[in-house]
């Protein structure tokens with residue numbers, strides 16, 4: 608699949624090539640591009656259009672370093688061992704999955720070096736639920752698509768939530784605000800490419816669970 612260039616607008620092309628870009632250059636990203644990404648996020652669907660989302664842009668190296676320590680701890684304790692023993696997901700070869708492990712480890716070591724983070728939050732006294740998540744992840748996906756359309760790399764990350772209290776304290780989030788994702792953003796070192804996913808025939812049914820949808 609062809610690589611979309613900066614400003615490319617074919618939405619299907621962009622969706623099919625918005626894969627996790629974990630190797631990022633530390634070079635600065637213009638605020639104008641970050642503003643476009645944020646505007647895409649704030650255009651998303653959200654419950655009742657209450658717009659309780661808040662987006663914390665982090666550039667301060669000390670804050671990123673403090674949070675990245677929890678991100679790494681979660682890798683060492685939970686995520687690394689899980690990766691090492693898991694099988695490749697549908698549509699992903701063993702070799703590609705191995706490369707992904709390498710990229711995940713790379714991001715773990717270099718998380719704080721991404722020049723800009725966007726922390727997607729919701730300001731709501733109630734504890735996070737499926738509903739609150741449904742009001743922030745559309746914005747997160749819009750931001751990933753916007754970054755990709757601008758030629759910027761990113762990854763949806765939630766691993767800091769394994770040490771939620773400590774990481775959110777390091778982010779300086781006030782009481783009643785919860786983080787749902789951290790998007791490290793930067794110019795990618797590698798190339799964009801197609802995402803690896805399984806066949807629709809394995810996951811789409813019609814009328815009755817398990818009954819094939821003939822429209823595929």
Ligand SMILES: Cc1cc2nc3c(=O)[nH]c(=O)nc-3n(C[C@H](O)[C@H](O)[C@H](O)COP(=O)(O)O)c2cc1C
Nearest residue numbers: 625626627629711714762763764765766767802803
């Ligand atoms: C809920 C969620 C949490 C994720 N958390 C992380 C994370 O903490 N670190 C990371 O490197 N990738 C994370 N990812 C990225 C997934 O690993 C990635 O989307 C998946 O492996 C598919 O790969 P692709 O995006 O390259 O197509 C997360 C994705 C989702 C949807």
